[in-house]
Ligand SMILES: O=C(O)CCC(=O)C(=O)O
């Protein structure tokens with residue numbers, strides 16, 4: 001199976017026909033990466049200066065932007081650069097949302113924008129704990145932000161100005177990954193769920209779904225024998241291209257590259273066209289138990 005589904009779009013807001021959007025959502029929800037080789041996110045001269053890694057605070061992997069509050073975090077820029085960063089990231093957030101609405105019209109009204117990030121630190125050789133090491137294959141799960149079954153969809157654009165591609169690897173299907181790691185994971189108790197919340201380790205109560213996803217994420221990254229032996233596909237994602245992927249489903253690793261913009265979206269399970277392909281459905285089927293809270297959690301990601 002080719003992991004990439006190519007779509008020859010060259011403009012962020014040009015309409016596409018129904019057949020293309022039906023093929024796109026089918027590919028996306030079945031674990032492919034929607035690859036837009038001709039979709040460039042262009043920067044002006046001032047914005048190109050913002051790609052210097054010295055602007056990113058040393059303790060962090062990236063500069064982040066909250067499209068709800070318009071807040072930029074993690075930068076060490078001047079006041080003027082801070083404003084430029086704000087405009088750049090706001091534009092990327094808006095263009096990404098517009099793009100997703102064009103490609104996946106069925107997601108409109110249901111999609112929830114999360115944070116965006118500007119990644120200007122070279123991945124290869126970056127020091128981090130194994131849990132934060134995205135150069136190891138993993139599926140995404142956020143330890144402090146439970147999603148309670150919501151999907152994690154990410155739009156990426158390689159904005160490197162020196163011809164440097166981003167190199168990714170992908171691994172096994174979500175079901176194969178889940179079957180391999182689930183036997184190593186104990187259930188979470190109600191007490192543990194509430195203690196995590198009480199001590200503000202999680203922003204909302206960690207659902208059993210989040211517990212299993214986080215454990216799969218951590219156990220995949222920790223297991224070096226697995227990392228070395230699993231069959232991988234290497235992807236070259238060139239500058240001036242963009243791609244979209246359910247990072248909670250597709251086992252992925254970012255091996256090298258520098259200069260990417262990324263926007264995260266959350267999708268409720270009801271927005272999916274093929275819910276049977278979702279990590280939630282696959283985990284509930286394997287574990288034979290419901291994994292999410294049915295009621296809306298106060299202060300949840302929505
Ligand atoms: O920075 C990248 O290219 C991808 C890193 C990653 O694992 C992610 O964004 O989920």
Ligand SMILES: [Fe+2]
Nearest residue numbers: 134139140247
């Ligand atoms: Fe990831």
